Amino acid sequence: MQGDPSGVSAKLRLLVEEARKPFVGRDDEAYATVLALLSGEHLILIGEPGTAKSAMARRIASLLDARFFKYLLTRFTEPSELFGPLDINALREGVYRRITSRKLPEAEIAFLDEIFNANSAILNSLLTILQERILYDGYSEIEVPLWSLIAASNRIPEDPELEALYDRLLYRVYVKPVPEDNWEKLLWASWAIERGEHVAVKPIMSLKELKEAHRLSLNVDLTDIIKPLIRIISILEEQGIHLTDRRKGKILKAVSANAILYGRMKAVKSDLMVLRFIAPQTIEDFDKIEMILYEELRTPERIIGDLTEIMDNLLVLEERIDRAKSYDPELIDIYRTIKELRRKVASISRNVDDPRVQDMVDKIMDIIERVVEKVSTKMGM
Ligand SMILES: Nc1ncnc2c1ncn2[C@@H]1O[C@H](COP(=O)(O)OP(=O)(O)OP(=O)(O)O)[C@@H](O)[C@H]1O
Ligand SMILES: [Mg+2]
Secondary structure, eight states, X not given: OOOOOHHHHHHHHHHHHHHHTTSSSOHHHHHHHHHHHHHTOOEEEEEOTTSSHHHHHHHHHHHEESOEEXXXXXXXXXXXXXXXXXXXXXXXXXXXXXXXXXXXXXXXXXXXXTGGGOOHHHHHHXXXXXXXXXXXXXXXXXXXXXXXXXXXXXXXXXXXXXXXXXXXXXXXXXXXXXXXXXXXXHHHHHHHHHTTTTOOOOOOEEXXXXXXXXXXXXXXXXXXXXXXXXXXXXXXXXXXXXXXXXXXXXXXXXXXXXXXXXXXXXXXXXXXXXXXXXXXXXXXXXXXXXXXXXXXXXXXXXXXXXXXXXXXHHHHHHHHHHXXXXXXXXXXXXXXXXXXXXXXXXXXXXXXXXXXXXXXXXXXXXXXXXXXXXXXXXXTO
């Protein structure tokens, strides 16, 4: 069964756009959160205090029409605060039951702030909720409607008890403080938030629509990316970055979600960039993995970067030609370099099917024609 993802893709992208709107430099956070929602998986925002993690999660909550549960965990949080208090009347009759109304067991989307504060009583229940969507609490088993959990924390857990929890959070974003060149923007953005400029938001998508988009993603054609994906997993492994089997097994969910976000029913190599949200384990991994992926995937962005460099080189060469005297021996070197660059550009043009890249290739080929003409004239050819 095929489908047309263009309508839903536009809406999902609007969701990303609206989610990041109040903030400076929170594009990845918004993007990954929407991917998580689209794939029905869980996400964690990791970053130092005050980097808008909670604000982003609250913003997403207000943009979605779904049953939400939000809670800030401390080491002293009791299971009843998340899962609901025990029903005393039922207990008198010997029945162990929780009153779950408005608590996590009834939520479709949950936001748990400072999630790694969970103590072991909470942790155990949380693990099965996240994995199986079932609340076990010793006596009863309740199926829960949880679709995605958004978590936040300012650290990565070292405690092995918490590792199982961390492993279940498929998407991970390292939320970096805003860099110096954007401090002015940060001041104005925070000021606008303080003034309440972003409060009146209307939901733009319902959980039902998200689930429909998710179903569409299950039909995305993945044939072209399996081999490159396996290669990349091996490269990551060689670099000491290990994905647990659970996480490996879920990569395709993220890849197909990304294809839908871009309005495609076919996954392409650049969809594998989602691995930058899945593969990192430590803080250092985030940058390292992004570099590896850029290198391996040669995404259009990267190729455009390479082409821009070639174009700059050509313009420098052109200046040298203009300054050179006729029959200057330097011209022969320049001529060789230009021919080399032309070979490179032609090869990119053959191998990359992206309109922006083709545009750039056309521009460069025009420049090459012009400089070749100049150099030939000066060499008297
Ligand atoms: N990148 C940003 N752009 C705009 N405003 C920001 C940004 N970062 C922080 N702020 C401002 O700082 C406030 C505090 O952020 P928030 O409470 O969401 O941080 P946090 O990451 O959850 O911190 P903590 O780890 O302490 O809970 C936000 O509501 C916002 O006003
Ligand atoms: Mg917070």
